Amino acid sequence: MPTASSTAFAPTRSVGDALLNRNRFRILGLTPDDIIKYFFNGNAIVAVVVLALITIFLFREGVGFFGKSQRDLRLYRLAGLEYVDFIRHEVDEHTAMTRDLNAARLAEFQKLTAEGKTPEQVTAALASFDAFANAFGDSIEDVRGTLSDLSDVAIATKTKARVNEDREEQRDMLLSAGKKEEADKIEIAPVNFAAETGVMKGTLPAFRKVNDQFADKLGAALQSSPHVADPKFQAKIDAVHAKARALIASLPQIEKNMENWNYDAPVPASKAVTSFLFGREWLTASFWQDWYGIVPLFVGSLLVSIIALAIAVPLGISAAIYVSEIAGPREKGIVKPYIEFISAIPSVVLGFFGIAVLGTALRWLSQTPALSWFPGFPMSERLNALTAGCLLALISIPTIFSLAEDALNNVPKHFKEASYALGANRFQTIVRVLVPASLSGIISAVLLGFGRVIGETMIVLLCAGNRIAIPDFTQGLGAFFQPVHTMTGIIAQEMGEVVKGGIHYRALFMVGVVLFTLSLVINYVAQRIVHRYRISIG
Numbered sequence: 462m463p464t465a466s467s468t469a470f471a472p473t474r475s476v477g478d479a480l481l482n483r484n485r486f487r488i489l490g491l492t493p494d495d496i497i498k499y500f501f502n503g504n505a506i507v508a509v510v511v512l513a514l515i516t517i518f519l520f521r522e523g524v525g526f527f528g529k530s531q532r533d534l535r536l537y538r539l540a541g542l543e544y545v546d547f548i549r550h551e552v553d554e555h556t557a558m559t560r561d562l563n564a565a566r567l568a569e570f571q572k573l574t575a576e577g578k579t580p581e582q583v584t585a586a587l588a589s590f591d592a593f594a595n596a597f598g599d600s601i602e603d604v605r606g607t608l609s610d611l612s613d614v615a616i617a618t619k620t621k622a623r624v625n626e627d628r629e630e631q632r633d634m635l636l637s638a639g640k641k642e643e644a645d646k647i648e649i650a651p652v653n654f655a656a657e658t659g660v661m662k663g664t665l666p667a668f669r670k671v672n673d674q675f676a677d678k679l680g681a682a683l684q685s686s687p688h689v690a691d692p693k694f695q696a697k698i699d700a701v702h703a704k705a706r707a708l709i710a711s712l713p714q715i716e717k718n719m720e721n722w723n724y725d726a727p728v729p730a731s732k733a734v735t736s737f738l739f740g741r742e743w744l745t746a747s748f749w750q751d752w753y754g755i756v757p758l759f760v761g762s763l764l765v766s767i768i769a770l771a772i773a774v775p776l777g778i779s780a781a782i783y784v785s786e787i788a789g790p791r792e793k794g795i796v797k798p799y800i801e802f803i804s805a806i807p808s809v810v811l812g813f814f815g816i817a818v819l820g821t822a823l824r825w826l827s828q829t830p831a832l833s834w835f836p837g838f839p840m841s842e843r844l845n846a847l848t849a850g851c852l853l854a855l856i857s858i859p860t861i862f863s864l865a866e867d868a869l870n871n872v873p874k875h876f877k878e879a880s881y882a883l884g885a886n887r888f889q890t891i892v893r894v895l896v897p898a899s900l901s902g903i904i905s906a907v908l909l910g911f912g913r914v915i916g917e918t919m920i921v922l923l924c925a926g927n928r929i930a931i932p933d934f935t936q937g938l939g940a941f942f943q944p945v946h947t948m949t950g951i952i953a954q955e956m957g958e959v960v961k962g963g964i965h966y967r968a969l970f971m972v973g974v975v976l977f978t979l980s981l982v983i984n985y986v987a988q989r990i991v992h993r994y995r996i997s998i999g
Contacts (some may be wrong), residue, residue, distance in 0.1 A: 523974040526967035527787045530733040537750055540619035541658040547719045548608045551707045558701050562594045563696035576736035589687040611661055618657040625649050658724040676709050694823025743929045753968040759929045761945030762915055769914045777861030785869040804859040811852045812923030820848040837939025846945045849925040854912045861910040868902020901990050908987040912980050918949040942988050948976045
């Protein structure tokens with residue numbers, strides 16, 4: 462039978478035994494607690510190191526783009542391509558107006574045909590407009606001929622410079638390999654940019670005469686413009702008139718810019734940055750010049766994300782409120798797993814669904830006569846920003862739903878109890894108490910959903926239409942039904958086709974840097990909101 466003294470000292474012996482047993486399991490001088498600690502610390506360090514290496518590699522490969530871009534812009538100016546662009550801008554504006562006239566004629570033709578007129582009757586009714594449109598289109602031909610001649614000269618100059626660059630690179634490779642005799646055989650004829658561009662600028666007096674003739678022909682065409690009875694048709698013609706008069710008024714300034722142009726003006730490094738960040742063209746494999754402007758890709762990503770969030774935010778937050786505050790246990794057991802299961806669907810499967818089903822269905826819906834009044838209907842293409850946005854909304858709903866539900870569940874219960882005690886009903890409690898109290902968490906859910914959407918690749922690559930152009934926002938809501946391209950889509954589409962280390966390769970990495978920075982900012986803002994939310998609740 463244990464004595465009182467042995468009982469009193471039992472806890473002491475048990476603690477000592479525990480310490481003894483713990484020391485028995487030391488491995489290389491480490492206790493089990495130490496092993497667990499270092500194991501998880503090591504994993505965290507590995508994750509940080511991997512993220513740092515990815516970040517360093519991304520920026521290292523991307524930043525080199527600006528130096529290459531500056532050299533390309535410098536050659537673009539030296540070869541005279543920039544000089545030719547003054548004329549090209551003039552021709553492009555006229556071409557855009559001609560397209561507007563053709564689009565207006567097509568709309569009027571379809572309208573008259575729908576009214577029951579035969580094609581012969583429609584053609585007769587549009588005869589005066591066709592005569593005006595033909596005169597309008599022919600007025601630019603002499604300017605276009607000058608553009609073609611000067612373009613040939615500028616492209617030939619650029620080609621000579623490119624050949625020299627290739628030969629210099631080849632010679633450097635031979636010299637580095639110790640093959641001096643073979644390197645000396647490579648001949649490099651310097652390009653006299655002053656002489657080449659001097660020939661181009663020498664044509665300016667003749668171009669002034671061509672421009673005067675163009676202004677006269679275009680003015681005469683405008684004078685022959687018919688007045689039509691249809692107000693919409695007439696409004697489109699008047700819009701072209703206004704643009705044409707503005708073009709005529711700008712011709713003296715174009716000539717002045719050509720006169721003051723200098724082939725040897727320095728190209729600052731800032732221009733390489735601004736041409737990328739604010740450039741409106743992403744053009745590759747061009748015989749004229751490759752352009753890497755991120756604006757159309759950024760606008761496409763933003764447009765698709767806006768559509769996705771406009772659909773996902775109301776659905777995700779409403780579902781979170783229903784599951785958190787209204788649904789019974791059985792309903793929660795059905796609704797919540799089904800919504801969260803959406804995130805398990807592969808994005809490529811959703812992309813195929815968009816191509817085969819959703820895009821076709823939306824286009825068929827847009828062709829319904831009852832919806833012909835809606836801007837942008839009928840849709841010209843089934844793969845566009847709307848199709849991609851609908852599918853992106855589907856994959857972002859689980860993120861928004863889960864985080865919003867957590868925010869609602871973390872609201873202290875006494876908030877709800879106080880609201881009911883004051884006589885508020887369930888709807889009033891949700892709208893005026895629970896949602897405002899969890900607003901920070903809901904906002905962070907939306908931001909993280911936005912980050913999920915803007916980083917998606919496969920869906921936008923398959924369903925957005927992949928047209929690298931800024932949508933025509935003059936069409937209002939119709940801009941949401943136009944094909945677009947995105948930052949993630951361009952990387953996935955073109956990375957496998959570029960030469961490693963080339964300017965195109967580095968431009969894609971710069972797109973990745975922008976996307977990385979954007980995602981980092983979104984997640985940082987979301988985390989700050991969550992932190993503030995936790996402090997306010999605590």
